[in-house]
Amino acid sequence: MSPATTTSAAAVRATGVGKVFPTKAGEVVALTGVELEVRAGEFVSLIGPSGCGKSTLLRLIADLDPASSGELSIFGKPAAQARVDQDYGIAFQQAGLLPWRTVASNIGLPLELHKVGRAERTARVAELAELVGLTEFVDRYPDQLSGGMQQRVAIARALASRPKLLLMDEPFGALDEMTREYLQSELTRIAAETEAAVVFVTHSIPEAVFLSDRVVVMSPRPGRITDVITTDFGHDRDDALRESPEYFERVTAVREALHGVKVERANER
Numbered sequence: 001m002s003p004a005t006t007t008s009a010a011a012v013r014a015t016g017v018g019k020v021f022p023t024k025a026g027e028v029v030a031l032t033g034v035e036l037e038v039r040a041g042e043f044v045s046l047i048g049p050s051g052c053g054k055s056t057l058l059r060l061i062a063d064l065d066p067a068s069s070g071e072l073s074i075f076g077k078p079a080a081q082a083r084v085d086q087d088y089g090i091a092f093q094q095a096g097l098l099p100w101r102t103v104a105s106n107i108g109l110p111l112e113l114h115k116v117g118r119a120e121r122t123a124r125v126a127e128l129a130e131l132v133g134l135t136e137f138v139d140r141y142p143d144q145l146s147g148g149m150q151q152r153v154a155i156a157r158a159l160a161s162r163p164k165l166l167l168m169d170e171p172f173g174a175l176d177e178m179t180r181e182y183l184q185s186e187l188t189r190i191a192a193e194t195e196a197a198v199v200f201v202t203h204s205i206p207e208a209v210f211l212s213d214r215v216v217v218m219s220p221r222p223g224r225i226t227d228v229i230t231t232d233f234g235h236d237r238d239d240a241l242r243e244s245p246e247y248f249e250r251v252t253a254v255r256e257a258l259h260g261v262k263v264e265r266a267n268e269r
């Protein structure tokens with residue numbers, strides 16, 4: 001990370017952000033008027049019906065697409081600068097592994113780019129492989145792994161250089177429920193330990209509530225933020241939380257916020 005990065009700046013600040021895609025059928029307003037601040041170390045999930053702009057917002061933050069309007073900053077820098085400085089790790093729905101590299105060398109790729117020495121890299125890769133339960137598979141190639149295992153490699157790779165911001169787009173979507181819950185717990189622990197902020201796209205209400213300090217509810221046509229629900233669970237999240245009254249209360253609050261979106265859409269027809 002460059003010296004210009006300060007943890008006091010918001011991890012992400014979006015001010016009046018909009019995104020319009022020109023298509024043959026006319027313009028698609030994927031996002032409009034997005035105001036969002038993700039504090040350093042904060043875990044924020046984006047949830048909403050298909051097409052509400054969750055992935056688009058994540059792609060703008062990652063500087064994979066330019067915003068059409070408004071301003072976006074990452075740790076106080078323009079998104080393009082944050083990308084150059086590798087201020088964040090990315091884990092998207094498609095694992096996006098390099099097929100000619102082993103699991104170990106896929107996980108270690110960001111460390112190579114950061115010019116971390118071989119010994120430190122080897123140790124960190126072993127630690128990460130263990131974290132995601134792939135120690136026995138480090139010498140395999142991606143096409144020798146299941147989809148879920150490939151995704152775990154992608155998550156380990158995103159965590160490799162201990163970034164202060166993780167951008168994750170349904171990273172657990174392809175995993176079985178047991179692995180998914182295990183990795184959710186691990187992710188909250190890792191995010192707390194590394195003090196990383198996380199912006200996490202999901203379709204799962206329980207997942208969003210378990211993981212997040214705040215759940216941002218979005219609505220489509222045009223894509224926008226309609227609600228923000230604070231969980232107030234702190235950093236101590238274990239399986240007991242999943243069975244607590246507070247947890248069910250927040251799940252209900254998010255569900256109702258999403259239903260509000262549905263009712264609104266039904267009225268628009």
Ligand SMILES: Nc1ncnc2c1ncn2[C@@H]1O[C@H](COP(=O)(O)OP(=O)(O)OP(=O)(O)O)[C@@H](O)[C@H]1O
Nearest residue numbers: 021023028030049050051052053054055056057223
């Ligand atoms: N490259 C593109 N060109 C044209 N339209 C696009 C493009 N990318 C996204 N869109 C449109 O922008 C809107 C938001 O898409 P986006 O993928 O961000 O939604 P999403 O909330 O992530 O959906 P899902 O939950 O299905 O993944 C949709 O109407 C989509 O069709």
